[in-house]
Amino acid sequence: MKSSVHEIRARLLMLLIRAFVIVLTLSFLLFISITGYFLAYSSSTPIPLPFANLLEGYYAGHGSWNGVDVIFTQIKTDALQPILLDADQNIVLDYRPGSVSMPSSRYEPQHDDIILKLTVNNELVGYLVITSFTLAERFGLARAILLPVGIISLILVLFMVIVAMLLMRRFVNPLADVIYAARAVADGKLGTRLPTEGPQDLRSLSESFNEMASSLERSDRERRDMLADIAHELRTPLSIIRGRLEGIVDGIYTENGPQVSMALDQTYVLERLVEDLRLLTLAESRQLPFDKHPVDLGQLVERTLEVFSAEAQEKNIVLAFAERSGDLTVSVDPQRFEQVLGNLIGNAIRYVPEGGRVWVTAHSTVDGLSLTVNDNGPGLPPEDLPFIFDRFWRKDKSRARVSGGTGLGLAIAKQLVEAQGGQISARNLPQGGLQIVVEL
Numbered sequence: 001m002k003s004s005v006h007e008i009r010a011r012l013l014m015l016l017i018r019a020f021v022i023v024l025t026l027s028f029l030l031f032i033s034i035t036g037y038f039l040a041y042s043s044s045t046p047i048p049l050p051f052a053n054l055l056e057g058y059y060a061g062h063g064s065w066n067g068v069d070v071i072f073t074q075i076k077t078d079a080l081q082p083i084l085l086d087a088d089q090n091i092v093l094d095y096r097p098g099s100v101s102m103p104s105s106r107y108e109p110q111h112d113d114i115i116l117k118l119t120v121n122n123e124l125v126g127y128l129v130i131t132s133f134t135l136a137e138r139f140g141l142a143r144a145i146l147l148p149v150g151i152i153s154l155i156l157v158l159f160m161v162i163v164a165m166l167l168m169r170r171f172v173n174p175l176a177d178v179i180y181a182a183r184a185v186a187d188g189k190l191g192t193r194l195p196t197e198g199p200q201d202l203r204s205l206s207e208s209f210n211e212m213a214s215s216l217e218r219s220d221r222e223r224r225d226m227l228a229d230i231a232h233e234l235r236t237p238l239s240i241i242r243g244r245l246e247g248i249v250d251g252i253y254t255e256n257g258p259q260v261s262m263a264l265d266q267t268y269v270l271e272r273l274v275e276d277l278r279l280l281t282l283a284e285s286r287q288l289p290f291d292k293h294p295v296d297l298g299q300l301v302e303r304t305l306e307v308f309s310a311e312a313q314e315k316n317i318v319l320a321f322a323e324r325s326g327d328l329t330v331s332v333d334p335q336r337f338e339q340v341l342g343n344l345i346g347n348a349i350r351y352v353p354e355g356g357r358v359w360v361t362a363h364s365t366v367d368g369l370s371l372t373v374n375d376n377g378p379g380l381p382p383e384d385l386p387f388i389f390d391r392f393w394r395k396d397k398s399r400a401r402v403s404g405g406t407g408l409g410l411a412i413a414k415q416l417v418e419a420q421g422g423q424i425s426a427r428n429l430p431q432g433g434l435q436i437v438v439e440l
Contacts, residue, residue, distance in 0.1 A: 020160045028153050052116050052128055055084070060120045065092045083107060083129040096131055174202045178209060190217035225392075234273070237266035276408040280391065283415035290333040290420060297328040297337075297369060301360050304341040312349055318357040319345075322374075326364025330440050332420050340416050341373075343409035344436050348375040351434075369440045376433040380426070388426050389414040410436075 054071050062068075065086060072082070072093060084092040085107055094101045101107065109115055109129065116128040177194055184192040192213055194206040244263040248254070282288040298321070305319050312319045341360075348358045352375045362371045380388065392407035417424045422440040429435050 017160070020163075021157075024153065024156060024160065028150075052118065055128060056118050056120055056125070059118065059125050065126065069093055081131045083131060085127040085129060087124050087126055089127060092126065174206065178202075178205060181209060181213075185213055185216065190220055222391075230277070230392075234270065237269045237273075240266045273408075276412060280408055280412050280415060283412065283419055286419060288336075288416075288419060290336060292331050292333050292420065294329050294331050295334045295337075297330050297332075297362055297371065298324055300334060300338050300341060301362060301371075304338055304345055305360070307342065308345050308349060311346075312358070315349065315352075316355050317349055317352055318359075319349075320357070320359040321362075322359040323361040323363070325362075326369075328362050328364065328369060330369050332440065336416050336420070340413045340438070343413040344373040344438075347409050348373055348377070348434070348436075351375070352377040365439075367439075371438045371440070373436045373438075374429060374433060376429075376431070379428040379432055379434050382428070385426055385428070389424070 055068065058068055058071055059065065065084065068084065072084075072095060081096045083094050083096065086092055089107055089109075090104050091101050091107050092103065094103075094107075107129065110131065112131075114130040116130075117124060118126040118128060174194075174197055181192045181194050190213060193210050196203045196206045196210075241263045244259045247259060279288070301321050305321060309319060345358060345360070352358055356376050358373070358375045360371070360373055362369065364370075389410050391411045414424050417438055417440075420440070422438060424439075425437050427435055427437070
């Protein structure tokens with residue numbers, strides 16, 4: 001369901017207010033229920049009548065109940081008809097209309113009486129008996145008690161509104177922005193970003209969301225670029241094959257002439273491109289099997305240089321295993337790592353001008369082993385170095401095939417190295433040229 005950010009904020013605010021109202025209402029109803037129960041059904045539970053404390057204060061000041069009728073004359077007691085008893089339950093004062101009980105006579109509590117114990121310094125000094133506390137009068141007292149509770153509840157409601165507004169600015173608005181942005185990304189708007197504001201947790205959430213959106217946007221852009229690159233790479237050999245075959249069909253070329261060989265060469269290009277794409281996909285998804293065991297890296301380098309020696313001689317390029325030191329034994333898949341070396345050395349030969357030099361170094365390090373493939377070619381602009389291991393990236397922006405290659409060699413090398421627990425990077429040499437560093 002599509003909603004604006006304002007609608008999402010309004011819904012979140014209503015949920016927050018609803019939660020507050022439910023908690024406040026349940027608390028108020030619980031208090032009413034408990035108070036009503038004790039007022040309606042309890043005959044022995046102490047009820048905090050205001051003059052009970054006055055009586056205890058009077059006894060504490062005088063040491064006896066003599067003259068205590070002054071307290072009763074100050075308070076309207078006709079509706080309550082109280083009886084004051086001493087500690088032995090003998091009558092001190094009896095305010096029941098028409099009562100014939102005599103002072104100092106013993107009083108027997110009735111079933112409906114409410115009896116309050118009067119204590120001074122934790123010592124029982126008497127009892128206050130309420131005899132005419134009817135159900136209506138009990139609920140009248142309940143209303144007197146609940147009135148301030150209602151006022152407090154109203155104040156709490158106002159306070160709740162203020163807190164809700166503050167929480168809206170602090171929490172609801174950033175959370176609503178996250179929900180709206182998530183829906184926007186789900187709808188394909190991958191450029192959506194969030195401002196980093198609010199508490200630390202929400203700022204972390206916004207930052208994580210922005211990183212996720214950037215990653216999705218980058219992945220989508222790479223996917224589109226890869227499809228465009230694949231279409232571009234396939235179009236050239238297919239066009240050549242189609243042109244040659246149409247020429248043969250039309251009788252322009254002979255069926256066994258060089259045009260057939262050219263078409264066949266282009267099928268090899270297509271086959272190599274498809275195989276490189278398959279290998280790169282398997283390596284990126286970590287589904288490519290590796291048979292790792294200790295091998296001598298020096299021997300792999302020498303064997304790879306020997307494979308490229310003929311190609312280097314054609315371009316008058318010097319190939320050399322210039323430096324080696326330490327134990328060059330490392331646990332890798334020899335076939336896959338030889339493919340890495342082949343891609344790196346082949347790439348260097350492809351871009352080094354005639355009469356140039358390509359050399360390899362290998363050294364053992366504290367953490368493992370470091371191998372470099374160096375050349376004295378033109379190198380790369382610093383802004384291009386981060387992209388050298390991307391699919392189909394070429395220094396020549398027109399991506400012409402004059403230098404050959406599928407544009408996947410360095411991307412495959414990177415994936416094969418990282419899949420075996422290594423790292424690969426590129427940098428320009430101070431004296432000119434490019435250096436590829438592989439750390440295992």
